[in-house]
Amino acid sequence: MVEPGPPLARPASPAELFKVFTLLALQGFGGVLAVAQRELVERQRWLTQAQFVEMLSVGQVLPGPNVMNLSLMLGDRFFGWRGAFAALAGMTLVPLVVVIALAALYTQFAAVPMVAGALRGMGAVSAGLIIATALKLMGSLKTNAMGRWLCGGFTLLTVVGITVLHVPLVWIVLGLGSIAVTAAWWRLSR
Amino acid sequence: MNWLLTPLAWANGLSAQDLLGLFGHFLLLSMLAIGGAITTTPDMHRYIVKEQGWITDAQFTASVAIAQAAPGPNLLFVAVLGWNVAGPLGVLVTMLGIMLPSTTLALHATRWGEARRDALGVRAFTTGMAPLTLGLLLSTGWVLSEPSRHSVGATLLVALTVLVMWRTRLSPLWMVGLGAIVGMLGFA
Numbered sequence: 001m002v003e004p005g006p007p008l009a010r011p012a013s014p015a016e017l018f019k020v021f022t023l024l025a026l027q028g029f030g031g032v033l034a035v036a037q038r039e040l041v042e043r044q045r046w047l048t049q050a051q052f053v054e055m056l057s058v059g060q061v062l063p064g065p066n067v068m069n070l071s072l073m074l075g076d077r078f079f080g081w082r083g084a085f086a087a088l089a090g091m092t093l094v095p096l097v098v099v100i101a102l103a104a105l106y107t108q109f110a111a112v113p114m115v116a117g118a119l120r121g122m123g124a125v126s127a128g129l130i131i132a133t134a135l136k137l138m139g140s141l142k143t144n145a146m147g148r149w150l151c152g153g154f155t156l157l158t159v160v161g162i163t164v165l166h167v168p169l170v171w172i173v174l175g176l177g178s179i180a181v182t183a184a185w186w187r188l189s190r
Numbered sequence: 191m192n193w194l195l196t197p198l199a200w201a202n203g204l205s206a207q208d209l210l211g212l213f214g215h216f217l218l219l220s221m222l223a224i225g226g227a228i229t230t231t232p233d234m235h236r237y238i239v240k241e242q243g244w245i246t247d248a249q250f251t252a253s254v255a256i257a258q259a260a261p262g263p264n265l266l267f268v269a270v271l272g273w274n275v276a277g278p279l280g281v282l283v284t285m286l287g288i289m290l291p292s293t294t295l296a297l298h299a300t301r302w303g304e305a306r307r308d309a310l311g312v313r314a315f316t317t318g319m320a321p322l323t324l325g326l327l328l329s330t331g332w333v334l335s336e337p338s339r340h341s342v343g344a345t346l347l348v349a350l351t352v353l354v355m356w357r358t359r360l361s362p363l364w365m366v367g368l369g370a371i372v373g374m375l376g377f378a
Contacts, residue, residue, distance in 0.1 A: 025262045029366045032263045033327070034355070042359065046285040050320075054335035057319035061328065062299055063223045064292030065265045070294055073300045084297055095262025096269050098337045100281065102260045103270045106252065114374045118261050121347060121373020126258075128351025131331035134324050135356045144320055151321040158325025163332050174268070177322055189310060 002055040009045045014079050014086035019043060021071055021090025026098070029122055032067050032091070034129035036139065046074065061173055067091075145187050146180075154180045200277040204244070211242075216268070216287025221295070227265050227288055230276060234271065244275045265289075300342050343377035 011017050020039065029034045034078045041052050052070075059069030068091060075087030109115045157176060161167040194210075197203040204212075215237050231254065239250050257267030265288070265376040272284030306312050307329055339342035339374050351365045 015338030027261065027361070027363055028263065029259065029261050030322060031258075034362055038359075038362065045342075053320050053323055054316045056327075057316055057323040058300060058303060059296070060319070060323055062292065062296045063221050064289070064296055065223070065263060067263055067267060068289075068293070069296045069300075072296055076297060076300065077304070081297065084293075086290075088293065091263055092266070092289075093293035095260070096266055096285070099257055099260040099262055099266045099270060100273050101357060103253065103256045106256050110252070113376075117373040117376055117378060118370040119255075119373065120249035120337070120341075120373070121369035121378035122259060122366055123369075124335065124344040124347040124373075124378055125343075125351045125362075127331050127338060128348040129355055129362050129365070130327060130334060131348075132352045132355030134327035134331060135352070137324055137327070141321060141324070145317050146321070154318075154321035155325040155328070157345070158322045159328050159332070162326065166210055169326075172322065172326070177319060180322055181314050181318035185310065185314035188314055188317065 008048065011044070011046065011078055011083075014075070014082050017075055017078065017083055018086040018090040021087045022094050025091050025095045029126055031126060031130065034126075034133040036067055036070065037133050040074065046078075049137055050143060053137055053140045061177070146184050147187075148185075149184060154183075198279060201276040204276045204280070208242075209279060212275065212280070213283045213287045216284050217291055220288045220291040223288070224293060227268060231267075234268075238271065238275060245271075249274050284324075338378070341378060343372060347372055347378060 011020065016041070024035050024039045025032055027039075037052060040047050041049055047055070054149055055070045055073050056066055059066035059073065062069050068088065071087040071091050072084045075083030075085070077083070079086070138155075141148060141155075144151050146154075154176065161172050161176065194207040194373035195205045197205055198209070201209055219227075219233060222233075223230050235250055239247055242369050245253075250271070253270040254267045257264060260266070266361050268284050268288045269281050272282070274280075276283070303312050303315075335348045338348050347369055351369070354360055354365060355362060369378070
């Protein structure tokens with residue numbers, strides 16, 4: 001799958017992976033996915049949009065948070081298990097200290113209206129960040145072998161299933177997922 | 191085996207036996223956490239709050255809320271729970287428990303897939319799942335914006351963030367800062 005633009009870069013060492021993932025995690029308020037897409041695809045250029053979606057899809061069906069699985073896969077691709085470990089450690093170590101410190105502070109400031117207001121505002125932004133990331137990644141479906149109508153249909157069914165019909169995630173992944181994979185199989189084998 | 195029941199200083203007074211139980215429970219949940227650790231919160235709640243009574247309902251909810259607002263992966267709510275249940279040792283036990291099984295499995299599964307990436311089955315899987323993945327991402331954004339849709343200010347904030355992030359390469363931190371300020375002034 002060839003995409004336009006300059007060729008992809010790669011990290012120099014596991015230490016660089018650790019650094020990039022630490023900085024990335026510390027920018028991720030309300031989830032890291034939006035920042036991960038921006039840093040790994042747009043800034044570092046370690047992955048194409050299509051590769052990012054591919055890793056996310058695999059990360060989705062495995063147990064564990066998809067963004068953690070994605071870090072692990074990316075690290076493993078470049079430096080084997082050392083890379084996987086460096087990326088995961090970057091994702092967790094420093095942010096863990098920050099979140100524990102905040103948890104200790106929170107009990108004292110939870111009742112302050114300005115703190116509660118700031119948290120609400122940040123919550124609204126983090127929701128917007130995720131929607132924007134999804135819209136940006138839609139571009140990667142242009143090269144999908146199923147074609148844009150079939151892809152658009154599956155995306156729409158997923159959104160309606162989760163947000164309107166409240167279907168449990170496992171049924172979306174197993175049920176709709178099987179249909180989508182079968183459709184892709186049929187298209188690819190023609 | 192009495193030493194197992196002695197309260198530990200670094201574990202908010204929980205015993206080694208309690209910590210082993212906590213570790214075992216999180217090892218199990220790790221394998222069930224398809225779609226992210228957040229999907230296992232109902233069972234964590236059942237075990238930690240209802241069955242063991244280590245923390246209260248309000249502490250449990252606050253733990254999840256803090257991790258959502260703080261920088262870093264949402265998974266860190268597990269660390270906050272561990273901290274509130276059993277201090278530093280609690281963090282160690284819950285985080286190792288929730289991460290070890292799923293990461294080991296993910297590493298093996300992705301190497302297996304990578305070695306067969308040109309096989310029809312693997313290509314059909316990644317091709318077929320891509321639109322679902324993006325649909326799930328859109329749904330997550332929609333569900334997370336639910337509390338914001340009750341206020342005009344917060345709704346505008348969501349819309350502005352989508353527009354700016356979709357169309358420009360501005361760092362998300364600017365929008366997070368704007369969100370905090372707008373919220374502090376009482377508009378969100």
